[in-house]
Amino acid sequence: MIISFVVKQKLRSLLLVSTLPIVIVVLWEIVGRLGLTNSYLLPSPSAIWLAAVELWERGHLQRHLLVSVSRVLTGFSVSASLALSLAALHHGLPVVRRIMSVPMEAIRVVPPLAMVPVLILWLGIGEASKLAIIVLASFFPIYLSARTALASTDTRLLEMAKTLRLSRIEQTWFIVIPSAMPGLLTGLRLGFGYAWRALVGAEMIAAAAGLGYLIIDSEELARTDRIFVGIFAIAATGLLLDAIFLRVLPKDNRSGMLKGVF
Amino acid sequence: MDVIRLTNLYKNFPRFDQGAVQTGNHPVLTNFSLTLDRSKITVLIGRSGCGKTTLLHILAGLCSVDRGSIDPVDLSRRSGVVFQDHRLLPWATVEANLMLALHVRKDLSKQAKRDRVINVLGSLGLEKTLNSFPAELSGGMAQRVALGRALLLEPELFLLDEPFAALDAITRAEMQNLLLDLHISTPTTTLFVTHDLDEASLIADRILVMDQGRICSDIAVDLPHPRHSQDGTLRALKDRIEAALNNGTPKAPFIDTPLRSNQEQPYV
Numbered sequence A: 001m002i003i004s005f006v007v008k009q010k011l012r013s014l015l016l017v018s019t020l021p022i023v024i025v026v027l028w029e030i031v032g033r034l035g036l037t038n039s040y041l042l043p044s045p046s047a048i049w050l051a052a053v054e055l056w057e058r059g060h061l062q063r064h065l066l067v068s069v070s071r072v073l074t075g076f077s078v079s080a081s082l083a084l085s086l087a088a089l090h091h092g093l094p095v096v097r098r099i100m101s102v103p104m105e106a107i108r109v110v111p112p113l114a115m116v117p118v119l120i121l122w123l124g125i126g127e128a129s130k131l132a133i134i135v136l137a138s139f140f141p142i143y144l145s146a147r148t149a150l151a152s153t154d155t156r157l158l159e160m161a162k163t164l165r166l167s168r169i170e171q172t173w174f175i176v177i178p179s180a181m182p183g184l185l186t187g188l189r190l191g192f193g194y195a196w197r198a199l200v201g202a203e204m205i206a207a208a209a210g211l212g213y214l215i216i217d218s219e220e221l222a223r224t225d226r227i228f229v230g231i232f233a234i235a236a237t238g239l240l241l242d243a244i245f246l247r248v249l250p251k252d253n254r255s256g257m258l259k260g261v262f
Numbered sequence B: 001m002d003v004i005r006l007t008n009l010y011k012n013f014p015r016f017d018q019g020a021v022q023t024g025n026h027p028v029l030t031n032f033s034l035t036l037d038r039s040k041i042t043v044l045i046g047r048s049g050c051g052k053t054t055l056l057h058i059l060a061g062l063c064s065v066d067r068g069s070i071d072p073v074d075l076s077r078r079s080g081v082v083f084q085d086h087r088l089l090p091w092a093t094v095e096a097n098l099m100l101a102l103h104v105r106k107d108l109s110k111q112a113k114r115d116r117v118i119n120v121l122g123s124l125g126l127e128k129t130l131n132s133f134p135a136e137l138s139g140g141m142a143q144r145v146a147l148g149r150a151l152l153l154e155p156e157l158f159l160l161d162e163p164f165a166a167l168d169a170i171t172r173a174e175m176q177n178l179l180l181d182l183h184i185s186t187p188t189t190t191l192f193v194t195h196d197l198d199e200a201s202l203i204a205d206r207i208l209v210m211d212q213g214r215i216c217s218d219i220a221v222d223l224p225h226p227r228h229s230q231d232g233t234l235r236a237l238k239d240r241i242e243a244a245l246n247n248g249t250p251k252a253p254f255i256d257t258p259l260r261s262n263q264e265q266p267y268v
């Protein structure tokens, strides 16, 4: 009884989530078959599917996917470690933050794509320039939410910790970081989304592989169906990575952090 | 511990205008001196803003003094504090919250620490909450855990800042009795801040009435426990405290003497 109840619930939520996408694809296909749209401007879902299968069989799709995903993972790791350490430093030493504030703000308000020409001049069209763009795009969401999260610790809890004679390091570990945890995780997730979007943009400007390159290459070959394969691959991979991200990151492991007390 | 002596304490809070420019000083304690009786419950009562919390924070080491001396100098390291709110870590169980108070005790084994935690919970009637999170506790239970956390420090000076003010009347009475029981089994020098005349007269061995950063009345209470708030001696005591409170500053409208005596008539 209980199992069937759970299954029913799951089916219902699956139905709720998948109805709209299915309806869109079906309508799109019908419109295409009826010849209401120009199949060059808007290829039908079945044509896109065939193009995807062809690209897969030749091994191109996997290659581009792999390149993009490994780029985003590398870039994001660099950016996350940089942003979190700088946020921690600036939280602990406000003087350093003030010294660095103007240049950092200047970098923040410049869109990463505006830096592309300079980055290509400096770093070439290899991996380095793409990583630089990912870092520029995802650094600030992570850094800013980390700083907000660290600064929003309840001072009353810190007072309490002082009366328990906890050192500053212990206060940080037992109170500041756990209470900042939800904010830190949100920032990381946000930053990952930015990294993914910026990467695809960068690949469209200067790359020899990757999903962004696939789109530009298809444009030059006038293969709209392949362009759509690229777009859908970007969307699907983005959704998948976000879902994995949510799974991999502990949702709330703050009570786990207190294991150090035992 | 030997006597606790505060001598000529001065404490000012800087006052700022909107532009964060310091415009002056707000004196909270001016030439404040006090000697606390060993193993006694001293109750500090006074109007809002007269500096009670500031004094407590100074004793707890949460706030510095501008001038003056505190004897012993490491007093804050030997004190335990209970605040008005429980200040339990919301993401940690009762056990973890209490273990945190023993974190400084590098001399104890983990098992010894856990035993102490369970012991304290037992003495507070909270054995069952070991694995609960603070959000699952009632206000009174959470405040008892906070009390337990302070007790685990084995303080030589017990500081309580309106610890029961946020509780309902019945729970507050229970907590007052609990505190008295704990004090009888382990007499600790205690400084208890309250707004509540009843509470002060029920638990105090000595009552200090504070006004504008000074002690304006120092009343020794040598009455046996348990005390009853409708008892004649206690009512006389409350009248004395009230008079002292009113002498310090012009009488505030919220203390309405005729209304009070009317309210009390049914009990006479």
Ligand SMILES: Nc1ncnc2c1ncn2[C@@H]1O[C@H](COP(=O)(O)OP(=O)(O)OP(=O)(O)O)[C@@H](O)[C@H]1O
Pocket: B013, B014, B026, B028, B046, B047, B048, B049, B050, B051, B052, B053, B054, B055
């Ligand atoms: N951190 C602070 N900065 C500036 N002024 C402060 C600070 N803390 C307290 N004060 C001021 O010092 C005075 C005494 O405050 P305190 O909190 O000690 O009063 P209190 O007697 O505990 O009042 P209550 O009964 O309302 O708790 C108040 O006028 C308050 O405005």
Ligand SMILES: [Mg+2]
Pocket: B052, B053, B054, B161
């Ligand atoms: Mg106060």
